[in-house]
Amino acid sequence: MKKRNHKKEKNETGNNGAMALSFGALNIADYVTTKKILNSGGEEYNPIVDFFIRKNCFGIFKTAATLAGMLAIYVDEKPKMLSKALLGLYGFLVAHNVKEIVQHRRETKSDGA
Numbered sequence: 001m002k003k004r005n006h007k008k009e010k011n012e013t014g015n016n017g018a019m020a021l022s023f024g025a026l027n028i029a030d031y032v033t034t035k036k037i038l039n040s041g042g043e044e045y046n047p048i049v050d051f052f053i054r055k056n057c058f059g060i061f062k063t064a065a066t067l068a069g070m071l072a073i074y075v076d077e078k079p080k081m082l083s084k085a086l087l088g089l090y091g092f093l094v095a096h097n098v099k100e101i102v103q104h105r106r107e108t109k110s111d112g113a
Contacts (some may be wrong), residue, residue: 019083020074026090027066033057033097040104 034044052061073083087104 016074016076019087020070020085022071023083023090024066024070026087026094027062027069028096029094030090031062033094033101037097037100037104040101042100042104 011062034049036054038044046055049058049061052058069086076083
């Protein structure tokens with residue numbers, strides 16, 4: 001019976017590790033796509049992120065927030081609904097950013113043609 005509990009703990013830690021890595025990857029994708037949008041004339045609508053962008057410390061803020069989030073997800077005993085919701089939120093944000101980038105490229109191509 002003790003082995004069974006040990007296997008369960010390992011599996012939960014593995015899930016947490018995968019979720020933490022996914023959170024990190026989604027945050028990197030969010031950072032890269034946000035910078036691409038800003039560099040092509042877009043603007044940031046999140047007032048907190050906009051503040052850090054204007055103070056030229058968006059990268060530092062994003063890195064610290066991402067590492068803190070990854071650690072919180074990883075050390076959690078069982079993946080919580082909040083962790084799963086954060087992954088969904090960042091997945092949505094990245095998808096939205098990619099859509100904006102593609103739309104901007106299409107608009108600039110049609111303007112130049």
